[in-house]
Amino acid sequence: MEKKYKTKEELIAAFKHAVGAKDAFESLVKGKMSKADFEKQGYKLAEID
Amino acid sequence: MKLHLSLENINSKSPYKVSITDGNSFSFTTEEGNEYEIGFIKDDMFGITDAYQFFIVPKSEKNTIKDGKIQQTIVAVIEEFFRTKEVLLDYICDTNDGRQATRSRLFSHWFSQFPNRKLFTLRTLTLYYEKIAFYASVIIRNDNPKYEECLSAIDNFESEIRGKLDETI
Numbered sequence: 001m002e003k004k005y006k007t008k009e010e011l012i013a014a015f016k017h018a019v020g021a022k023d024a025f026e027s028l029v030k031g032k033m034s035k036a037d038f039e040k041q042g043y044k045l046a047e048i049d
Numbered sequence: 050m051k052l053h054l055s056l057e058n059i060n061s062k063s064p065y066k067v068s069i070t071d072g073n074s075f076s077f078t079t080e081e082g083n084e085y086e087i088g089f090i091k092d093d094m095f096g097i098t099d100a101y102q103f104f105i106v107p108k109s110e111k112n113t114i115k116d117g118k119i120q121q122t123i124v125a126v127i128e129e130f131f132r133t134k135e136v137l138l139d140y141i142c143d144t145n146d147g148r149q150a151t152r153s154r155l156f157s158h159w160f161s162q163f164p165n166r167k168l169f170t171l172r173t174l175t176l177y178y179e180k181i182a183f184y185a186s187v188i189i190r191n192d193n194p195k196y197e198e199c200l201s202a203i204d205n206f207e208s209e210i211r212g213k214l215d216e217t218i
Binding site for chain 2: 004005008011012014015017018019021022023025026029030043044045046047048049
């Protein structure tokens with residue numbers, strides 16, 4: 001289960017991606033970003049039912 | 050994994066009526082007319098399958114008076130999220146206005162008031178990157194079948210990234 005990051009860049013990119021999720025979500029909620037663009041950035045909202 | 054969250058359960062405990070938006074997030078409107086959206090984004094940072102990052106975003110804020118019902122509404126949603134024991138929730142405090150330390154303390158305070166909090170573990174992480182302090186909190190149910198694996202993955206990620214980020218300061 002544990003993810004192994006091969007390089008420092010890969011690890012920092014994963015961290016920055018997680019940090020950037022809030023801004024992406026905010027842009028999505030406020031209509032500044034489409035869902036397609038949100039997903040293109042590698043973000044995926046949980047499916048709720 | 051699809052999250053099976055019951056709106057009925059949420060609304061039985063939430064002071065504000067919560068609705069589902071497009072099957073992917075929750076929303077509610079306060080008495081003051083402020084609208085909020087709550088979302089869970091799949092988070093692969095720790096390499097844990099069922100990890101989700103939690104967000105609450107104001108869609109419109111007409112008035113910013115303190116409103117305890119907002120906290121109660123969020124707690125109702127998170128409580129329902131944790132009806133599934135396999136999931137893990139993480140929250141990275143927004144750094145845009147430099148108030149991330151306050152947000153982290155607030156989140157810990159919320160957690161301290163969380164129903165049945167003894168059934169959960171809270172881990173907090175502080176990381177420094179490019180002279181900015183990042184605060185993250187992770188909540189996991191103590192009876193998560195992968196509890197030890199998850200904590201080990203978080204600990205390893207933290208020590209690995211701390212070492213790497215220190216090199217960038």
